[in-house]
Amino acid sequence: MRLLRSSILAIAAAAMAAPATAQELKLGYVTDLSGPLAGSYTPTWEGFDIYMQARNEDGGIAGATVDIALDDDGLRADRSVAAARKQIDRNRVIGIFGLSLSSTHAATLAETRKSGVPVVTAFSAIAEALPPAQDYYYSTGVMFEMAGEAIAELTGEIAAEGKVVGVTFDSVGGRAALTHNRLAAEELGYDWGEVIFPVRTADFTPFAQSVNEAAPDVVVGHYGAEQNLGMIAALRAAGYDGPYVIASYGASEATAAQAAQQAGSDENIYMVSRFAPASEEVEGMQALRDAAAAYGVNNPTSMHVTGWVLGAVVADALERCGTECDPEGLNAALQETSVETGGLTGGPITFSGDDHYGTSYWRLYKWDGTNLVAVGDWLAKDGLDFDIESN
Amino acid sequence: MELVINTLVLGAIYSLLAAGIVVIYKASRVVNFAHGEFAVLGAYLYFSLSQAMPGVPAILVVVLVTAICAALGATLYHVLMRRLVGRPPFVAAMVTIGLAIILKAAIVIGWESRSVGLNLTRIVLIDYGRGFRLTLIEAITIVTCIAAFTGIFAFFRYASLGRQFRGVAESALLASQRQVNINLILALAWALALGSAVIAGVLFGGRSILTPQSVFIGLSGLTAALVGGLDSFRGALFGGFLVAAATYLTARLVDPSLAEAVPFVLLLAVMLWRPWGVFGTREELNRV
Numbered sequence: 001m002r003l004l005r006s007s008i009l010a011i012a013a014a015a016m017a018a019p020a021t022a023q024e025l026k027l028g029y030v031t032d033l034s035g036p037l038a039g040s041y042t043p044t045w046e047g048f049d050i051y052m053q054a055r056n057e058d059g060g061i062a063g064a065t066v067d068i069a070l071d072d073d074g075l076r077a078d079r080s081v082a083a084a085r086k087q088i089d090r091n092r093v094i095g096i097f098g099l100s101l102s103s104t105h106a107a108t109l110a111e112t113r114k115s116g117v118p119v120v121t122a123f124s125a126i127a128e129a130l131p132p133a134q135d136y137y138y139s140t141g142v143m144f145e146m147a148g149e150a151i152a153e154l155t156g157e158i159a160a161e162g163k164v165v166g167v168t169f170d171s172v173g174g175r176a177a178l179t180h181n182r183l184a185a186e187e188l189g190y191d192w193g194e195v196i197f198p199v200r201t202a203d204f205t206p207f208a209q210s211v212n213e214a215a216p217d218v219v220v221g222h223y224g225a226e227q228n229l230g231m232i233a234a235l236r237a238a239g240y241d242g243p244y245v246i247a248s249y250g251a252s253e254a255t256a257a258q259a260a261q262q263a264g265s266d267e268n269i270y271m272v273s274r275f276a277p278a279s280e281e282v283e284g285m286q287a288l289r290d291a292a293a294a295y296g297v298n299n300p301t302s303m304h305v306t307g308w309v310l311g312a313v314v315a316d317a318l319e320r321c322g323t324e325c326d327p328e329g330l331n332a333a334l335q336e337t338s339v340e341t342g343g344l345t346g347g348p349i350t351f352s353g354d355d356h357y358g359t360s361y362w363r364l365y366k367w368d369g370t371n372l373v374a375v376g377d378w379l380a381k382d383g384l385d386f387d388i389e390s391n
Numbered sequence: 392m393e394l395v396i397n398t399l400v401l402g403a404i405y406s407l408l409a410a411g412i413v414v415i416y417k418a419s420r421v422v423n424f425a426h427g428e429f430a431v432l433g434a435y436l437y438f439s440l441s442q443a444m445p446g447v448p449a450i451l452v453v454v455l456v457t458a459i460c461a462a463l464g465a466t467l468y469h470v471l472m473r474r475l476v477g478r479p480p481f482v483a484a485m486v487t488i489g490l491a492i493i494l495k496a497a498i499v500i501g502w503e504s505r506s507v508g509l510n511l512t513r514i515v516l517i518d519y520g521r522g523f524r525l526t527l528i529e530a531i532t533i534v535t536c537i538a539a540f541t542g543i544f545a546f547f548r549y550a551s552l553g554r555q556f557r558g559v560a561e562s563a564l565l566a567s568q569r570q571v572n573i574n575l576i577l578a579l580a581w582a583l584a585l586g587s588a589v590i591a592g593v594l595f596g597g598r599s600i601l602t603p604q605s606v607f608i609g610l611s612g613l614t615a616a617l618v619g620g621l622d623s624f625r626g627a628l629f630g631g632f633l634v635a636a637a638t639y640l641t642a643r644l645v646d647p648s649l650a651e652a653v654p655f656v657l658l659l660a661v662m663l664w665r666p667w668g669v670f671g672t673r674e675e676l677n678r679v
Contacts, residue, residue: 036604039504170648197642198651202605205397205598206642206650226506230600233508237598238393239524262508262600 023064025094025318025325027052028071028087030108031123032100035075040225040250040303041100044122045070047300047307048097050291051315061318062325069093073100080104081111088115094327095120097314098307102126102144102173109137118331122310123250124173125357127388133356138334140310140349142274143357144177147247148222149385150362151272152184155218157364157376158243158270162217163191167207167231169199169223176388177222177247183386201230208234220245225255232269233262241268245364248273252301256367266369272362275305276344279371284342302372305344313339313349346378393523398632398639400529400598403536406631407591408612409619410543411584416621417560418580421472421483426588427609428494433460433589434596434605435498438507449511453593457586464585465578472581473574491606498603511597532594539587543624552579560622611638614654618661620671629669633657 029048032041052066060066069091071083080099087093088111095118099105102124109128112119118136125139125146155164166181168174175196182192193214197207208231211219219235221228221244228246235244244263246255248271260266276282278289278300288308292300317333318325325333337351337358346361362379365372408430415423437456444452467490475483514527547553558566559576567573595601595608615634619626634654642650667673 034499036504039506195647197647200604200607200651202602202608203401203595203599205401206639207647209393209397210643210647226600226602226604229506229508230602233600237524237526239518258506258508261510264510 023060023323025061025064025066025323026069026092027066027314028069028084028091028093028096028117029098030071030073030080030083030087030096030100031098032075033070033072035073035100037075037101037224037250040252041098041123043252043301043303044307044310045098046297047288047304047309048122048311048314049307050288050295050297050304051308051311053295054287054291055311055315061315062321062323064323066318073104075100075104077104077107080108084108084111084117088112088117093117094325095314095330097310098122099124103171105137109134112136115327116331117327118334120310120314120334122306129355129357130383131355133354136331138337138351138356140313141306142249143360144173144222144249145180145384145386145388146357146360146381147249147272147362148177148180148182149184150360150379150381151220151245151247152181152188152190153379154272154362154364154376155185155190155220155245156188158245159217161189163193163215164218164220165193165195165211165214165216166220166222167195167197167211168221169201169227170196171199173249174222177249180384180386181220181222187385201227204230204234205237207231208238208240211235212238212240216240216242218243218245220247222247222249224249225251228255229259229262232259236263236265241265243268243270246271248275248302250303252303253277253279253367253372254299254301256365256372260367260369266367269367270375271365271367271372273302273365273372274345274360274362275302275309276363277302277365277372278305280343280374282343284344287342288344309341309344309349312341313337347380392519394640394643396523396525396529398636400532401639402632402635403532404591404595404598404608404631405611405615405635406536406628407539407587407594408608409615409627409631410539410624411587411591412612412616413619413621413624413627414543414580414587415584416616418556418577419472419476419483420480421475421487422480422613422621423584424484424487424613425491425494425609426584426612427606428491428498429460429464429585430588430592430595430609430612431601431603431605432494432498432592433457433585434509434592434601435502435507436460437589437593438509438596438601439502441509453590456593457589460589461582461586464581464583467585468578468581469574473577476577491609495603495606498606502603504603506600506602507596508600509593509596511593528594528597532598535590535594539590540624540628547624552576556580611635611654614658617658617668620668622672623668623670626668626670 056065073080099121120138123141125141125143128134129139166178168178316339321329321333335353339349350358360381364375441452517525555571615630619630637653641653
């Protein structure tokens with residue numbers, strides 16, 4: 001009897017022991033999958049996911065398969081922190097990727113830094129990634145201040161002079177983008193006007209009237225996809241038919257298409273983006289399209305490209321880190337990143353020990369009724385032209 | 392001119408929303424906190440039906456959606472709200488708050504958090520110049536409000552059912568003793584309320600973009616109803632235009648970022664002066 005009991009206990013203990021997860025790299029992904037901006041963040045996650053699925057099917061990375069723990073933060077910082085903690089403690093991830101709105105980053109980073117786990121964001125970025133970069137935080141995403149300055153320079157492709165009116169909602173990121181847009185635009189000789197409306201605005205009419213009254217030559221919208229749709233409809237209804245620039249914070253060619261439908265016209269709709277639209281014929285796009293078709297992602301957009309590029313950056317770091325990669329090793333590998341994206345961005349994604357954002361590339365696109373078409377070449381930004389303190 | 396037109400249009404929408412809240416409160420002393428959610432749900436339903444029936448004129452789709460939502464309102468009363476008759480007012484209020492949360496989730500799940508435009512019409516009737524224009528949808532909104540309130544006043548003054556409704560509003564006990572079918576009246580109240588909510592939601596969606604966050608227009612409607620008086624249709628009309636004027640003029644002439652707060656400052660001021668609303672019945676305030 002004693003022998004039987006001992007045997008049963010031994011078998012049970014063997015069964016409960018942590019399995020030798022031979023050749024598996026555990027990654028974490030936290031983003032908004034159900035909250036107000038799920039429509040933007042979900043495609044970014046899908047882009048990352050299909051990249052990793054394609055790599056797994058192709059033999060994995062550094063001889064190991066990638067296993068991703070996915071959690072939804074619903075655009076809330078407390079849920080992002082909880083998800084990060086759970087992924088570190090229970091899923092044993094070596095890195096956390098994605099994240100959602102920039103307002104969730106600081107709290108999440110405070111948690112991940114306790115365990116020395118690196119974070120690479122795909123969508124939004126905060127200034128901690130800029131030199132002198134803070135530990136364990138990297139980004140391939142859109143930094144509001146950088147976007148504002150880039151848009152000012154790219155406005156020259158639309159109008160060499162005149163009045164630019166910037167519009168945003170009352171948020172830290174929106175105001176930051178608007179401020180840097182203004183500083184750069186004024187330095188380039190443009191006249192400037194701006195309108196800021198409450199975040200929860202449902203009726204854009206009064207704000208569109210204020211914009212129209214300012215007699216703009218170009219209007220730039222610094223907010224998410226749904227605000228672009230509401231504002232352009234209201235602007236066109238108010239009688240403004242001039243150029244409208246969608247700053248790509250979660251907006252894609254789908255946003256441009258819907259904006260054109262809302263406006264009742266394909267004319268004068270532009271977008272500034274860090275990532276090529278999925279319709280663009282560049283070297284790296286076919287692999288994304290093939291993966292999208294293989295893994296059930298319909299109609300990929302530039303948001304999927306965003307996630308795909310993140311996947312490529314992470315995979316590159318994992319390759320160099322090796323099969324036995326741990327958080328410290330991954331962090332060290334990320335600091336030596338230089339990844340060519342095959343035209344999905346204007347140039348390589350590069351991180352260094354001091355700069356976790358690198359040179360960013362931005363391009364102006366115009367909606368032609370069917371696709372976003374590039375206007376001019378990529379603009380390279382090696383950093384901010386104006387200090388953040390000058391806000 | 393632009394200020395006048397846009398204030399009138401927004402006021403018409405808020406008044407219609409307020410009217411729906413008033414009709415339920417007047418009949419049953421229940422404040423419906425889910426009214427904005429019903430309005431936006433109805434508008435999303437219009438969007439889906441109009442996409443599914445591309446050849447059908449918009450007005451017919453609106454009639455269909457209004458009928459569906461009116462039936463939903465009557466059903467909701469029979470299935471849920473009827474069981475709360477006689478309970479303390481806060482119980483029914485909490486139920487409507489729960490309904491609001493469920494409806495918002497239904498919108499998010501049903502339409503995948505998508506922003507949609509109703510694209511009712513882009514015809515411009517009058518164009519005064521840069522920004523000063525009256526579009527067909529704006530004219531329809533104002534006319535609909537006038538027609539709706541004319542119908543409401545006529546119904547409650549001249550229609551037999553309207554007089555019964557007024558009896559129930561005055562005293563449900565006495566009305567029931569006079570053979571008035573209380574449940575029929577209350578179901579009718581919910582049907583009318585949801586029908587008017589849908590119309591307001593569609594008109595709002597025709598002017599702007601619909602998102603799950605659009606449910607906040609319900610707060611504007613509730614504010615208008617409270618300012619005007621929860622049991623007064625005249626108050627709903629007055630409150631709707633007052634809240635719209637305060638919101639729109641603040642956004643345009645003072646500071647856009649204050650536009651959200653001004654209606655509630657107005658509400659506080661009215662509540663301190665006349666807690667039952669400008670045109671409401673002075674009464675013991677035991678409602679939630």
